[in-house]
Amino acid sequence: MASPLTISARNLTLTLGQGDASVEILRGIDLDVATGEVLALLGPSGSGKSSLMAVLSGLERASGGTITVAGEDFAALDEDALAHARRGRIGIVLQAFHLLPTMTAAENVATPMELAGSKDAGPRARAELEAVGLGHRLGHYPTQLSGGEQQRVALARAMAPRPQLIFADEPTGNLDVATGHDIIELLFARRAETGATLIIITHDAELAKRCDRIVTIADGRIASDTAAK
Numbered sequence: 001m002a003s004p005l006t007i008s009a010r011n012l013t014l015t016l017g018q019g020d021a022s023v024e025i026l027r028g029i030d031l032d033v034a035t036g037e038v039l040a041l042l043g044p045s046g047s048g049k050s051s052l053m054a055v056l057s058g059l060e061r062a063s064g065g066t067i068t069v070a071g072e073d074f075a076a077l078d079e080d081a082l083a084h085a086r087r088g089r090i091g092i093v094l095q096a097f098h099l100l101p102t103m104t105a106a107e108n109v110a111t112p113m114e115l116a117g118s119k120d121a122g123p124r125a126r127a128e129l130e131a132v133g134l135g136h137r138l139g140h141y142p143t144q145l146s147g148g149e150q151q152r153v154a155l156a157r158a159m160a161p162r163p164q165l166i167f168a169d170e171p172t173g174n175l176d177v178a179t180g181h182d183i184i185e186l187l188f189a190r191r192a193e194t195g196a197t198l199i200i201i202t203h204d205a206e207l208a209k210r211c212d213r214i215v216t217i218a219d220g221r222i223a224s225d226t227a228a229k
């Protein structure tokens with residue numbers, strides 16, 4: 001039996017700005033992603049990859065089309081409802097780590113789960129930080145951590161709620177090659193352990209080949225959609 005779909009989008013559009021200043025960023029995207037699939041999103045700078053990720057992850061509302069993510073009709077939800085639907089279901093890792101500077105590594109991971117009502121946020125945060133090799137850095141603040149360590153904290157924060165769906169937008173963009181490689185290994189390993197669906201934006205053709213499928217975006221449209229192996 002085919003895996004159920006985690007994402008189903010039809011004729012998805014995104015237009016930002018008003019009147020003469022409006023820009024058509026996504027111009028009719030059709031995309032199905034099966035549960036557990038690992039998908040690489042490629043395309044030139046400015047083609048709309050991050051914008052597509054923002055819509056698929058519920059950070060941005062589509063201007064038109066239909067979109068179902070993890071069983072939720074995202075097109076029917078307002079911003080608050082989208083935020084609620086994201087919680088615990090969708091993990092996001094970005095190029096910039098976006099850690100809160102006044103919180104320790106453990107607090108950065110635990111706090112979003114606490115806000116979502118988790119009763120065991122502390123132990124889960126610790127376990128996830130141990131899983132990404134930071135068990136010895138729980139009490140460190142972001143400024144006391146290297147870039148690679150900060151991205152591990154961000155990865156732990158994304159993974160700790162056990163999301164069904166993980167988005168990573170150039171997660172190695174701010175890291176040197178070796179450190180970036182370690183982060184990708186960890187991301188793939190943690191994903192494999194949880195069976196989550198992963199969508200990763202990358203400019204790295206070698207990394208794309210490790211995914212199940214490669215989708216290329218050009219000028220706000222899907223230019224190609226092929227199996228990677």
Ligand SMILES: Nc1ncnc2c1ncn2[C@@H]1O[C@H](COP(=O)(O)OP(=O)(O)OP(=O)(O)O)[C@@H](O)[C@H]1O
Nearest residue numbers: 016017023025043044045046047048049050051052
């Ligand atoms: N808030 C906004 N208002 C108007 N235009 C925007 C806005 N956000 C993004 N854009 C434009 O939308 C287009 C797509 O941007 P997006 O960041 O999705 O591209 P990308 O493929 O992820 O690029 P990169 O690889 O450089 O990160 C770009 O032309 C960008 O300038």
